[in-house]
C-alpha cells in the first residue's frame with residue numbers, strides 16, 4: 109500500500125558543522141516515538157563509530173516517521189540526513205533533491221556561517237522550502253535577535269515567527285514538526301507514469317550486496333519488479349524493499365513521494381551511482397531525473413604498507429572499503445622509495461583522512477601515506493591533454509605546453525576584525541579575490557578563487573589560526589587554470605624520494621625546497637656516514653642540507669648501567685623503526701613524508 113502523497117513531507121536538516129543537526133534529528137525521533145529509551149542514548153542517525161568520535165556525519169541515512177499533528181491528522185515524514193562536510197557536496201545536493209523542504213538549523217550563539225550559507229544555496233537551487241530554526245537557545249551566549257537578523261540580511265529568509273529551539277533540552281521540537289507539516293509542500297508525482305526514483309545514497313551490506321536508498325518521483329516500484337539503473341543501463345530484479353522506521357522494515361511497494369531502500373543483487377556500490385534514476389526495465393521512462401553527475405576524486409595520495417608483507421592485506425582492505433564507498437578510487441602504484449602500494453583518489457582531505465584512519469584502525473594496517481596532490485590537466489606540445497594525479501608521473505618539461513590546476517571558489521565567513529589577516533593569507537596562496545561583502549556590521553563574507561593545491565596545504569589550519577578560530581569556510585570546484593607550475597624533487601644522497609615530489613608554483617619552489625631540505629635534515633636520522641639532502645627542479649639543485657655522520661652508539665651511555673634501561677632504549681628504537689623505509693642506504697621515517705604538509 110502506498111501512502112496518499114498529500115500526507116507525505118520529505119525534508120532534510122541543513123546546518124553548519126556542530127550547529128546541532130544530529131541532536132535535533134534525535135529529538136525528532138523522540139517526539140515521534142520512534143525509538144525506545146535505551147536507543148535514545150546513542151545518536152541514532154550517525155551510524156559509524158568513526159563518525160561518532162569525530163562528531164560528523166559521513167553517510168546519509170534516512171528515516172520514516174509517522175507524526176500525529178495538532179490537527180489530528182497523521183503525516184508520514186521522511187527525514188533525509190545529509191552529510192555535513194564540503195567534501196560530500198554532491199551527495200548533499202542529491203539528498204536535497206529528494207526533498208521538498210529543509211530545516212535550516214542555525215546555532216543562535218554562533219550565527220550564520222560558511223556552510224550554513226553553502227547549504228542554503230543548494231537547498232534554494234533544488235527549490236526547497238527553507239524553514240529556519242534557531243538552535244541552542246538554552247546557551248547563555250545565545251543571541252537569538254542577532255542571529256535572526258543575520259538570517260534575514262544574509263540569506264534573505266523571512267524570520268517572522270521563527271522557531272526558537274534547543275535540541276539539547278527538547279524545547280521547540282513540536283513547533284518544528286508543526287512547521288514542517290504546514291510549510292513543506294506535499295510531493296507531486298504521477299502515480300501512473302513510468303517509474304522514476306532518485307538514488308541519493310547507497311552502501312554495501314555483506315548479505316545483500318549493494319543497498320540503494322531512493323526517493324520515488326513518479327510511478328510505483330514493486331517487489332519482484334525488473335528495474336533499470338539509467339546511467340549504467342543495467343537491469344536488476346528488486347528482491348527486497350524496505351524503509352527505516354527507524355529500524356529496517358520490509359515493504360512491498362513505494363509510490364510517488366515515498367522514500368525507502370532497494371536490494372537487487374547488485375554486487376558493488378560502484379554500480380549504484382548517486383544521482384542516477386531507477387526505472388522499470390520493461391517500460392522504462394524516457395528521460396532520467398535531472399542533475400546526474402559522475403563525481404571525480406579531487407585529492408590523490410599514495411598509500412603504502414610500512415611492512416611490505418602487508419601489501420595483500422592492504423589490497424583487501426581497500427577493496428572492502430570501496431564496496432561501501434564508491435567515491436574513492438585506488439590502483440596499484442610503485443614508488444622507488446616506498447615499494448609497492450596504491451594510489452588512491454578521494455573527494456577531499458577529510459575524506460582522505462577518514463579512509464586512512466579506517467584502514468589503520470579497522471584493518472590494523474601500518475601505513476605510510478604520501479603528501480596529497482591534486483589532479484593536473486597537462487597539455488602536451490602535440491595538443492593532447494593528460495590528467496596527471498601523481499607528481500612523480502609528470503611528463504618531461506620539454507614535452508609539455510602548459511599545466512592547468514584545479515581552482516576552487518572558497519567562501520570565508522569571518523568577523524570584520526580579521527579581514528586583513530584572511531586577505532593576506534588568500535593572497536599569499538595565489539588567490540584571486542572575487543568579492544567582499546558585509547553580512548552584518550561585524551561579519552564579512554570573503555570570496556576567493558584559490559588553487560586547490562594551495563587549499564590542501566594546511567589552508568584551513570592557517571585560516572583558523574589567523575582568525576583565532578572564528579573563520580569558517582566552504583568551497584567548490586569552478587574550473588582549471590594554467591600557471592607557472594614546476595615539479596620539485598627531493599633527493600637523499602642522490603636518490604630521489606619520489607614520494608615527496610610535488611608540483612608547485614615556480615616562485616614558491618625555492619622557499620619550499622629550502623624549507624623542506626631543512627626540515628628533512630632534522631627528521632632523517634643520523635647514519636654512520638654523511639647524508640646529503642637536496643631539492644631539485646629537473647637537474648638543477650636549488651637547495652641542500654647535510655645530515656652529519658653519527659659518532660656514538662646510542663646505547664653507549666648506558667655502559668655499566670642498568671641493563672633494563674638499555675633494553676628499553678633498544679625497544680624504543682625498534683618501535684621508531686617500525687615506520688621507517690630504506691631509501692638507497694638511508695632509513696627515512698614516516699614523519700618525513702608528512703613534513704611537507706606541515707611547512708611553516
Ligand SMILES: Nc1nc2c(ncn2[C@@H]2O[C@H](COP(=O)(O)OP(=O)(O)OP(=O)(O)O)[C@@H](O)[C@H]2O)c(=O)[nH]1
Nearest residue numbers: 126127128129130131163164165192244274275276
Ligand atoms: N547547549 C546546547 N547544545 C547543543 C544543542 N544542540 C546540539 N548541541 C551540542 O552541540 C554539539 C554539536 O551537535 P551535533 O548534533 O553533533 O551537531 P551536528 O550539526 O550534527 O554536527 P555535524 O554532525 O558535525 O555536522 C554537540 O555537543 C551537542 O550536544 C542545543 O540546543 N543546546
